[in-house]
Structure formats: structure tokens, C-alpha cells
Amino acid sequence: MAIPAFRPVSYSCTTLTELMIPSYANFGGKIHGGTLLSLMDKVAYACAAKHAGNYCVTVSVHGVNFLQPVEVGELVSLLASVNYVGNTSLMVGIKVISENVKSGFVKHTNTSYFTMVAKGDDDKPAKVPGLTLETREDARRFLEAIKRKELSKRYQIELDNTKTILHVDEELHLLQQERCKLAF
């Protein structure tokens, strides 16, 4: 199928709902963070691949903060949409909610952003269709994604600088206020 120049956000909006079964739980009886991460990766892939019309890979993940625990027996829904496209990359926003089916209580566990890159048959990054923003909300998400990308770039530069200018011997005294002890 020929890949169009633009695709609307609604074309690739994807919802994945899964029942939290006992084998997903940790020793404390709550659902493993890794189980949720795996489901997020799955829905991000489905959404990105649908928009791109190509195989996609996960490049980076932002904002994984689990705000509330998820219990066995709850229905978890992951709502994914393409928030931003670059040339070969796209950012998928994923809202995760968990519902107690008996009480009907729904909690928001996290919202995270997966950057995916489309790959062509030659395994090289492949151009993705532009994004048709159908609502004001779509435009807000696109603008927010641009800012998130800028912030992430600045953060990475800061982090790299910190690593290169870190003089361990001169800064060891900072560890005196921390809950660690030197054993060398």
C-alpha cells in the first residue's frame, strides 16, 4: 500500500485493554512495573507502526512514573496516540488507566511518551507521513512534544557535561551528607 504524505491522528489512535492476572503480580501482590512497561511498548508499537505504515523500533521513553499501584483483577487500558512526527521518528503519548470493575473506580496510573523510529525494508530509518492535527488538543500535544524534545536535548547535554567535568576526588566530601560509607 502506498504511504500517504499525511495521516490524521485518529487513524492510528490505539487502545489496549488487559486484565491484570495473578501471574503479573510481584511478591507484594501489586502488578509489576515491568508488566505495564511491556504493555506500553506494545501499544506504542501498534500506534506508531499504524501511522508509519512500517516496522518501528523504540528509541527512548520519557515520563515513566507510576503514580498509583495497580491491583490484580483490575482492567488496565492504555490509550495511545501519535503526538508528534519528525522526519523518521514519532512520539507516541500513552495514558494508562486502571479500573476496578466492581466499584467502577478508575485511576490514572501514568502518562508516558515513547519515541519510535520507523524502519524501511533496508533496516534504515524511513520517512513517516506528516500528522494532520484534527483538534485543538492534537495541536496542543504537538506543541508540547516540541518543547519536550528541546528540554530532553538540553538535559542530555547537561548530563554529558556533568559526566565530563566531574572530579570525583574533589567531590567526595559531598558523600558525607548521604546514606553511604566509603570502603576504599
Ligand SMILES: CC(C)(COP(=O)(O)OP(=O)(O)OC[C@H]1O[C@@H](n2cnc3c(N)ncnc32)[C@H](O)[C@@H]1OP(=O)(O)O)[C@@H](O)C(=O)NCCC(=O)NCCS
Ligand atoms: C534509533 C535508530 C534507528 C537511529 O538510527 P540512526 O542511524 O542514528 O538514525 P538517525 O540519526 O537518522 O536518527 C533517526 C531518527 O531518530 C531520532 N533519534 C535518534 N536517537 C534518538 C534519541 N536518543 N532520542 C530521540 N530521538 C532519537 C533522530 O532524531 C531521528 O529523528 P528524525 O528523523 O525524525 O529527525 C538506531 O539507533 C536503532 O536502530 N536503535 C535500536 C532501536 C531498537 O532496537 N529498539 C528496541 C529496543 S532494544
